[in-house]
Amino acid sequence: MVNEFKISRRSFGAGLAALGIAPLVPRLARAATYPDKNITYVVAAGVGGGSDILARTVARVIEDKKLLPVTMIVENRPGGSGAIGYNYLNSHEGDASYLGGVGVSFFTTPLLGKMRYNYKSFTPLGALARSPYILVVNSGSDIKSLDDLKSASSLRVGSVGAVADEALLSHLLNKEMGTQIRVVPYDGGGEVIGAVLGGHLDLMWGNPNEMLEQVRAGKMRPLAVSAPERIKELPEVPTFPELGYDINHTQLRAIVMPAGVPAEAVAYWEGVLKSVAESDEWREAYLDRFNEIPLYLDSASLAKEMEATSSRYEAMMKELGLLK
Amino acid sequence: MLETWGLLLNGIAAASSPTILIAVAFGAVVGLFIGALPGLGPTAGVAILLPLVIGFDGTAAVAALGGVYYGSQYGGGVTAILLGIPGDSAATMTVIDGYALAKRGEAGAALGISIAASFIGGLVGLILLTTFATTIASAAIAFGPVEMTAVMVFALSLVSVLGGKDPIKGLLGLCLGLWLGTVGLDPIVGIPRFDLGSAHLFDGIEFSILAVGLFGLAEMYNTHLGEAEGENQIRFRMRDLLPQPRKIIRCWRELGTGSVIGFIVGVLPGAGATAATMITYAVAKRMAKDPERFGNGAYEGVAAPEAANNAASYGSMIPMFALGIPGSGTTAVLLGGLLMIGLQPGPMLFQTQPDFVWTIFGSFYIGNLALVAITILLTPLLASCAFVKPGYLFPAVIAIVAFGIYSINYSMFDVMLAMAFGVIGYVMMKLGYPPVPLILGLILGPILERGIRRTLVGTNGDPSVFFQSPIAVVLFLASAVMLFWPLIRKQIRNQRARPATN
Missing domain, CATH: 3.40.190.10 (Periplasmic binding protein-like II)
Structure with a gap:
C-alpha cells in the first residue's frame, strides 16, 4: 500500500491534476481509488516487433474504450535478450503502475541463469490471445x-x-x-x-x-x-x-506486473483485460488483423499456464545441453 | 519498362501532396540529425520516430520513416568527416579520407563530395529499385548461408588493402574485432559468451559504442589541448567551406562503381551497407593509379563509400517490397511500421497496394532532392566546425557522444564501455594500429560466423557444400586473387620489365 503514495516524476502531472480536482479529499481515500497514476507498459524489445505491436494495440483499445481513468504509456526497453526490460520491470516491485508483456525471452533468458528474476518474480494479470504456429x-x-x-x-x-x-x-x-x-x-x-x-x-x-x-x-x-x-x-x-501427434504449443499474449502488487490492482486489471479481450475493437484491431485465436485467461489460470510453459522450455534447454 | 516509368510519374505526383511533402521533409531532417549523432543510426532513428508518425495517414507515415532512413545515410558522413567519428556503421570508411581532408582544412570540399556521392548513390539505387525490384529479389534469395560465407570471406580478404602501412597490424586489429564480435549470446546454440557475468552484453557489443571509443574518444584523449591550439590551427578560408563541383566531377568513376556495388551488396540478406562501403573503398583503392593517396585525404575515398551506403539503403528495401521480408535491421523496423499502419507486407504488395508502393517510391525521389538542397545549404555552417578550437569543440562533442550512447539502451554500462574502448583506441593509435580493421571485424565477423555455422548445422558438419555453389566458388577465387594481388602484380611487372631489359 505504501507504494501507492510514491509519485514518480512521470506521473507528477497526473498527481497534480488529481490534487487540483479534489484538494480536500484525504490522501488515504485517494489511494483507495486505484489507478491514480499513469500506467507504464514495458516492452522488453524494440519498436515495431510483435510484442511492441501487441502493447500499442492494447493501449489503443483501452484508450478507445475509456477503460482507464489514467493514460497508458508504452515504453520500449530492448537489449540483453529481454533481460534489460524484465529487470527494469522487476525493479518496480510492489508498484502497480508498471506492467509488461510476456515474450519467449521472459522464460528462457532467466533459465540461462545469472538473472535477478525469473517468471515467478512477476504477478500474472491475464492473457488476451494466443497464436498458433x-x-x-x-x-x-x-x-x-x-x-x-x-x-x-x-x-x-x-x-x-x-x-x-x-x-x-x-x-x-x-x-x-x-x-x-x-x-x-x-x-x-x-x-x-x-x-x-x-x-x-x-x-x-x-x-x-x-x-x-x-x-x-x-x-x-x-x-x-x-x-x-x-x-x-x-x-x-x-x-x-x-x-495424432501431441504437438500443442501456442504463443500466449499475456500481461504481468511486478511482484508484490496489491490484490485490488490484480482484480482491477483482470476486469480491464477481460473487457479488452471481449471487445469488438480488440477483435478488429488485433485478432482478425493478425489471425490470432481469441482467448481470455485470468490471473490464476495464467499462473498455471506460465508454469507449464517455463517447464516446457526448461526441458528443451536441458535436451539441447544448455542447462544441466 | 515504359509502364514502370508511368507508374513512377504517377507516384511522384501523388507524393507531391502537401501532407506527404511535409512528412518527407520532417523524416529527412530528423534522419539527417540522427545519422549525424554518433550512437544513433538509421535503425534507432526509424524506431524512435515510428510511434510518433503512426498518427499520420499510412502513406505519409511510411514516407516519413523512409526519409529517416536515407536522411541518416547523408548525416552519417557529416560526423565522419568533421569529427572523425562515424555517425553510423555505414560511415566508417568515410572517416579514413574524409577526416583527413577536414584536418587539412578542406571540410567543405569533403562535405560537398559526400553530398554529391550520397545523391548519386541514392539516385542509382532508387532507379534500380523502381525498375528491377522483383527480378533482383529473386536473385537475392539465391544467397544462402554458403554464399554469405563466401561474400564475407571476400570482404575480409580486402582488409589487407585497408590495413594501412603495416598489414600485420591491420590483421591483428581485425582479429581483435572478430573476437569482440563473438561477445554475447551464441547465435546457434544460445549460451552466453564473454558476457563478464552481466546481461548487458547478451546482445553483443554495439557497433557505435566501439566506434565512438576507438575513433572519437581516443582522438580526444590524444589531444593535449594547451599545446595543440597554437600550431595545429589551420588557416581559415571561405572557399574551404563550400562544396567544389570540379572535385566532385573528378570522382565520377568511384561514384559509379560505388553506387552499383553498394546496391548489389545492400540487397544481400544481412550483408548490409557497411560491407558495401568496405568493398567499394577497397575496389576504388585497387583501381587507383596512385593508391598511396588513399588514407591521406583522397576525394575518391569519400566518394566511393558515401555513394555505396546510400545505394545500399535502397538495395535493402528490395526484399521488403518484393518479398515482404526485411533486408536489414532498419527495414525490419520499417516492416513493423507497415504492420502498425494496417498494411500487410508480403510478396503481393506490388499487386495489392500499387498506389501505396509507387507513392512511397515517388516520395523517395523527392526526399533525395530535398536532402541535397538542405545539406548544401548547411555545408558552410557544418564545415566551420572543423575550424573551432578543440578546447571549445571537444566538451560539446563529448556531451553529445555520451548522450548518443546512453540513449541506445538507457545504459550507463554502455557509456563506460565506450570510455574503455577510448583507452584501447588511444593505445592502438600510439602503437600505430589502424582502428578500421577492428571495426570491420566486429561488423563482418558475426555474419561470417553465422554463415559458416548455419551451413554446417544444415549439412551435419560436412564442409564440401562450400565448393558446390558456383556463386561461392567464384567469390572464393576472387578472395584469393585479392589476397595475392600484390604478388601477382609484381610478377606481371617483372614479366613486362624483362623483355625491355633484354
Whole structure:
C-alpha cells in the first residue's frame, strides 16, 4: 500500500491534476481509488516487433474504450535478450503502475541463469490471445504432407534464435514423428522466410500472420497447425493433435506486473483485460488483423499456464545441453 | 519498362501532396540529425520516430520513416568527416579520407563530395529499385548461408588493402574485432559468451559504442589541448567551406562503381551497407593509379563509400517490397511500421497496394532532392566546425557522444564501455594500429560466423557444400586473387620489365 503514495516524476502531472480536482479529499481515500497514476507498459524489445505491436494495440483499445481513468504509456526497453526490460520491470516491485508483456525471452533468458528474476518474480494479470504456429514448406518442395517428412532425409528447419518456440516445436516434432530434422537458427523471422524461399531451408514454423501472405501468393505450402483447432483462414490445413501427434504449443499474449502488487490492482486489471479481450475493437484491431485465436485467461489460470510453459522450455534447454 | 516509368510519374505526383511533402521533409531532417549523432543510426532513428508518425495517414507515415532512413545515410558522413567519428556503421570508411581532408582544412570540399556521392548513390539505387525490384529479389534469395560465407570471406580478404602501412597490424586489429564480435549470446546454440557475468552484453557489443571509443574518444584523449591550439590551427578560408563541383566531377568513376556495388551488396540478406562501403573503398583503392593517396585525404575515398551506403539503403528495401521480408535491421523496423499502419507486407504488395508502393517510391525521389538542397545549404555552417578550437569543440562533442550512447539502451554500462574502448583506441593509435580493421571485424565477423555455422548445422558438419555453389566458388577465387594481388602484380611487372631489359 505504501507504494501507492510514491509519485514518480512521470506521473507528477497526473498527481497534480488529481490534487487540483479534489484538494480536500484525504490522501488515504485517494489511494483507495486505484489507478491514480499513469500506467507504464514495458516492452522488453524494440519498436515495431510483435510484442511492441501487441502493447500499442492494447493501449489503443483501452484508450478507445475509456477503460482507464489514467493514460497508458508504452515504453520500449530492448537489449540483453529481454533481460534489460524484465529487470527494469522487476525493479518496480510492489508498484502497480508498471506492467509488461510476456515474450519467449521472459522464460528462457532467466533459465540461462545469472538473472535477478525469473517468471515467478512477476504477478500474472491475464492473457488476451494466443497464436498458433503453422509448419510450412516451399511450394516447390517434394513434401506434400506431414507423412512425407518421415521418408525424407536430411531436412533443415529454421528458427528465430537458438532458444525459441520454433526450436521447441521442432524438438517436439522429432520426438513425436521419429524424424531427424536439424534446427538452423537465424536472427529474424524474415531471414527464415527468405531462406525457405531460396531453398536454403526445407521447413519453417510461422505465425498465421507471417505465413498467410506467403501461402496466398503461392510461395509456401502449409502442412499442419500446432494447436487443437484449425485456423479460420486455412480451413483445409489439419492440426497436429487431430493427426495424432501431441504437438500443442501456442504463443500466449499475456500481461504481468511486478511482484508484490496489491490484490485490488490484480482484480482491477483482470476486469480491464477481460473487457479488452471481449471487445469488438480488440477483435478488429488485433485478432482478425493478425489471425490470432481469441482467448481470455485470468490471473490464476495464467499462473498455471506460465508454469507449464517455463517447464516446457526448461526441458528443451536441458535436451539441447544448455542447462544441466 | 515504359509502364514502370508511368507508374513512377504517377507516384511522384501523388507524393507531391502537401501532407506527404511535409512528412518527407520532417523524416529527412530528423534522419539527417540522427545519422549525424554518433550512437544513433538509421535503425534507432526509424524506431524512435515510428510511434510518433503512426498518427499520420499510412502513406505519409511510411514516407516519413523512409526519409529517416536515407536522411541518416547523408548525416552519417557529416560526423565522419568533421569529427572523425562515424555517425553510423555505414560511415566508417568515410572517416579514413574524409577526416583527413577536414584536418587539412578542406571540410567543405569533403562535405560537398559526400553530398554529391550520397545523391548519386541514392539516385542509382532508387532507379534500380523502381525498375528491377522483383527480378533482383529473386536473385537475392539465391544467397544462402554458403554464399554469405563466401561474400564475407571476400570482404575480409580486402582488409589487407585497408590495413594501412603495416598489414600485420591491420590483421591483428581485425582479429581483435572478430573476437569482440563473438561477445554475447551464441547465435546457434544460445549460451552466453564473454558476457563478464552481466546481461548487458547478451546482445553483443554495439557497433557505435566501439566506434565512438576507438575513433572519437581516443582522438580526444590524444589531444593535449594547451599545446595543440597554437600550431595545429589551420588557416581559415571561405572557399574551404563550400562544396567544389570540379572535385566532385573528378570522382565520377568511384561514384559509379560505388553506387552499383553498394546496391548489389545492400540487397544481400544481412550483408548490409557497411560491407558495401568496405568493398567499394577497397575496389576504388585497387583501381587507383596512385593508391598511396588513399588514407591521406583522397576525394575518391569519400566518394566511393558515401555513394555505396546510400545505394545500399535502397538495395535493402528490395526484399521488403518484393518479398515482404526485411533486408536489414532498419527495414525490419520499417516492416513493423507497415504492420502498425494496417498494411500487410508480403510478396503481393506490388499487386495489392500499387498506389501505396509507387507513392512511397515517388516520395523517395523527392526526399533525395530535398536532402541535397538542405545539406548544401548547411555545408558552410557544418564545415566551420572543423575550424573551432578543440578546447571549445571537444566538451560539446563529448556531451553529445555520451548522450548518443546512453540513449541506445538507457545504459550507463554502455557509456563506460565506450570510455574503455577510448583507452584501447588511444593505445592502438600510439602503437600505430589502424582502428578500421577492428571495426570491420566486429561488423563482418558475426555474419561470417553465422554463415559458416548455419551451413554446417544444415549439412551435419560436412564442409564440401562450400565448393558446390558456383556463386561461392567464384567469390572464393576472387578472395584469393585479392589476397595475392600484390604478388601477382609484381610478377606481371617483372614479366613486362624483362623483355625491355633484354
